[in-house]
Each structure stands twice: as C-alpha cells, then as structure tokens.
Amino acid sequence: MSDGRETRAYPFDVVTLFEPLMSGYLGGSMLGRAADRGIVTVSFTDPRDFTRDVHRTVDDGPFGGGAGMVMQPEPLAAAIESVRERRAPARPRVVLLGPAGRVFDQRVAAEYAALEGGLCLVCGRYEGVDERVAAHVVDEELSIGDYVLTGGELGALVVIDAVSRLLPGVLGNATGAHEESFTGTPLLEHPQYTRPREWRGHAVPEVLLSGNHAAIDRWRQEQRELRTRARRPDLFARWARARDEEDGAG
Ligand code: SAM
DSSP states (O other), X not given: OOOSOOXXXXXXXXXXXXXXXXXXXXHSHHHHHHHHTTSEEEEEEOXXXXXXXXXXXXXXXXXXXXXXXXXXXHHHHHHHHHHHHHHTTSXXXXXXEEEEEEEOOHHXXXXXXXXXXXXXXXXOOTTOBOHHHHHHTOSXXXXXXXXXXXXXXXXXXXXXXXXXXXXXXXXXXXXXXXXXXXXXXXXXXXXXXXXXXXXXXXXXXXXXXXXXXXXXXXXXXXXXXXXXXXXXXXXXXXXXXXXXXXXXXX
C-alpha cells in the first residue's frame, strides 16, 4: 500500500567508452537486486556516439608532446550534455573520475547518496581527459585513491557500490550499514567471527559466546578503538578529537 510518498529510483548515469566492462559487476548480487527492485537505475552514454568522423575518434595526441593519447573535449562534453538534457529538470551531480580529484571516502558516499538528482560519473581513459572538460563541464573531479588506474570504470563501480548500499532497502539487514567501518564514527569495525567456535586451534573470544549483550557491546567498542588506533592512527585521532569535543560540550 502506498503512503502517498513516491519512491523514486536513485539515478546513476555513466559516461564511458567501455560499458561492457561494468555491466557484469552491476548485474550481480546486491546491485543487480537493487536495480531489479527499482531502487537504482544505471544508464550508459558512450562518447563515441557523439563523434562526427567515420572512425568515431575520441582521442588525440597531447599538445606539447608526450606519450599516449588524451580524450578530446567535444565528444565527452556532448555526451555529458546529452545526459543533462535527458535528466532535466533534475540536475545530476556530474563527477569526473581522475587521480587529481578529491578523495572518495564514506563521507563522500553519504553526501552522494543524499543527492536528489543522482550522479553522472564520467570515466576517462588513455592518458586522461582534456583539462577543459574538468574545468568547464563537470561539477567536480573525484579520485578513488592515490594510484593510477587504466580507466575511470573501476572508480565509477566503486562509487556506485558504496552509494547504493546506503540507499534505503538495498541492504537486507537495515542496521548493517550503521555498524560498519567509517559509519557514524570514524572507527573501523570490530572483528567478526562465525562457526566453528574453534578453528585450527584458534578459539572465538569467550565474551561473544556469553550471551551477555552489554559485555559484548563493551568488547566490540574496545576492539574498534584498539584496531583503529593500531591500524589507522589518522582516523583514531579524528575520533578522539570528536569525543573530546563532545565531552567538553556535555
Ligand atoms: N595521466 C593521468 C595522471 O597521471 O594523472 C592518469 C590517467 S589514467 C591512465 C586514465 C583514466 O583513469 C583517468 O582519466 C581517470 O578517469 C581514471 N583513473 C585513473 N586513476 C584514477 C583514480 N585514482 N581515481 C579515479 N579515476 C582514476
């Protein structure tokens, strides 16, 4: 029964020369189910469809010399503009994947999940994209980490996956996303165990078998703090600062 509110699918658009690289991943598991259930849509636009020459050229050598090819501005801009026209009056955030962008993390995923108009993810290839597209056509540039990939498609998949699992109805267990690493607090998740109780001489921590939920919650919080301090001192410092500010305010 409807409660009067329309449930709209979260729209992802991807501008890519290599749709087949992405469709296998998007069709499976959680993302495939989210699409089947109308929670997300993913549409593809190929810059080659916006070329004017018989060879459907999308790249050329770099001005100033150097190795490799650069994606030309016109086919890419025309592809992005076609997405904007198709989606109007909605205004998707247009995000170019690139190593020089702001770095993607769980906070950015939450910011994107809240966007009314959804996302248009633009994938570069070759040696990258003519800078005028980054400067004048897209809304922002986004990196998925300090390394260089062959193309933006893996980055687009990372973003679609991380954003989708924050949308209502995508995860089976509604509380799952709230207890995970980086969510709510900057702490990493506590360690998880399942059957058997003992495996190759390694036992599951006794407290998890105790049935004492207060003790389990305490243990899990301690583990989150210990792990984060040992493995990600940067996140631990951020968490400790927020905790101290809260204590100061309280
Ligand atoms: N010449 C560029 C440089 O040194 O910064 C790298 C270009 S890379 C080989 C080709 C494309 O892969 C980029 O245009 C971008 O779309 C994508 N890409 C590579 N690394 C990425 C990263 N860390 N995050 C997001 N996209 C990336």
